[in-house]
Every structure is written in C-alpha cells, then in structure tokens.
Amino acid sequence: VNALLALGQLVVIITAGIDLSVGSVLGLCCVLVAMLLKAGWPAWAAILTSVAAGGALGMINGLLLTRLRLPHPFIPTLGMMNVARGLALVLTGSATIAELPAGFRFWGAGTVARVPAPVLVVIFFCVLFHVFLTRTTVGRDLYAIGGNCQAARLSGVPVESRLTLVYALSGAMAALGAVITAGRMNAGFPLAGVGAELDSIAAVIIGGASFFGGVGTVLGTLVGALIMGVLRNGLNLLNVSAYWQTVVLGLVIVVAVWIDVLRQRAMARRRA
DSSP: HHHHHHHHHHHHHTTOOTTTTTHHHHHHHHHHHHHHHHHTOHHHHHHOOOOHHHHHHHHHHHHHHHTTOSOHHHHHHHHHHHHHHHHHHHHHHTOOOOOOOTTTTHHHHHHEETTHHHHHHHHHHHHHHHHHHHHHHHHHHHHHHHHHHHHHHTTOOOHHHHHHHHHHHHHHHHHHHHHHHHHHHEOOOOOTTTHHHHHHHHHHHHHHOOOOSSSSOOOHHHHHHHHHHHHHHHHHHTOOOHHHHHHHHHHHHHHHHHHHHHHHHHHHHOOO
C-alpha cells in the first residue's frame, strides 16, 4: 500500500510539491468502497467509483493551489487531510464496515500463480509511472516544473494544468491503496491510513527524490518503499513499541532530508 501511495507522492514531489492528504483520502475511499459494496454495487463499479473519488479530491487540491494562488501546497493538502478524515468519520459514525464480498477481497488477499495480487498491482503501476515520467511529454514537463517553475512557464509548459494533474494522480493512487487495504482487512474503517502520508514521503525521499523538485525515479521510490516496509517489519519483530516506531520514522525522514540538502549543496558547489 505504501508503494502505491509513494508513486502518487513521487509525481507531486518531482514538481517541488507535497501531498499531506493521501492518508486521509485513503481512509475516506476505504470507507466509500466498503459502503458501495454493502449497498450491492458490483466490485468493479465500487472500485472505479472510489478511485475516481480519490482523483477528484486530489484534483481539488491542485485547483486550490493553482486557482487560489496559495503560496505552498502544504496549505490545501493540510486542509484536505482534515476534511477527508472528517468525512470518513461522519459517513460511518466512526464505525467499521466489515464482511465485504469474497470476490472483492481478491485485490487485497488474493494470489495469481502464488504471487499476491497487491504485488502484481504495484508492479503494473510502477511500469506505468516509469513510462509516464520518462517517455511522455507530460512526464518530462513535471521535471521541468520542479527544476525551475518560472523557466518552465516561459517555455510554454502549462504549469497549472500539470500541477492539477499530479495532485489528481496522487489522490487516485491513495484511493487504489484504499481498495487494497479494504480487501486485505475485509473491512472499511475511517481511521485507515493514519500517518500514511509520512510513510509515503519517507519512501520517496529515501528513494533519492529531492524536496527541492526536479529529481526522482520510480525505481528509487519502490526501493524506498521496500526499505520502509523492512524497517516496519523489523521493528515489529523486535517487539518495538508503535510509539517508538513513530520516533524512528521521524528520525529517518529528518536524516533523509538532511542528506538531500547536503547533496544539493554539493551540486551547487560543482556548478559554481
């Protein structure tokens, strides 16, 4: 799930942005897909609707940033983080929606030739995002925006529409993570994804992307997500308290950003 969220976070960070709402969007879409399934919707329709809802919430983030000329993406995504989590709690009354249809559970707990279905989903979207970022004009535009937004605008890049797109992609990937989570847990619960935004940001930064924008790869992000997974599992196997795990995650993020700052300084010295 963190790998999927990190892919959406990657395209945002490449543009020198950040999306703090992915964890809450995951929680809201987790609830939404469960409610639709309980209402009798077929699994494919519930999944598509939830992913579309996640994309729409992300698009709202992008529109708030570009149309209202807010000074930093921190502001609209922080607002959406609270709005989406609040809606998830309101829709369910803070209750869990359990016992989802067996066919839907395939996406979280099924296998294909002994390979877990979520792994295949991650591989598919990693390939898709790699092609998007490296083989399309839009993907190259994102790097240009992150490298120098003003220069990209003067070069004819439609900066506002590109930024709206990346936040929509981030929201859609959060919703896809919600589908996997609901299928794995056989339930939709409004507190799903709490803290997931930090895990996704950490995975992207550990994977070599820069908070300053213009740098980042899908392979690096996947490696970062795997490192985060190994770290989480290792701490659990060592019976480390969840509270201390949060401390470790915070330290990992600080160290990763510090390394990024040192790398940027070294590059600036070389250019000088």
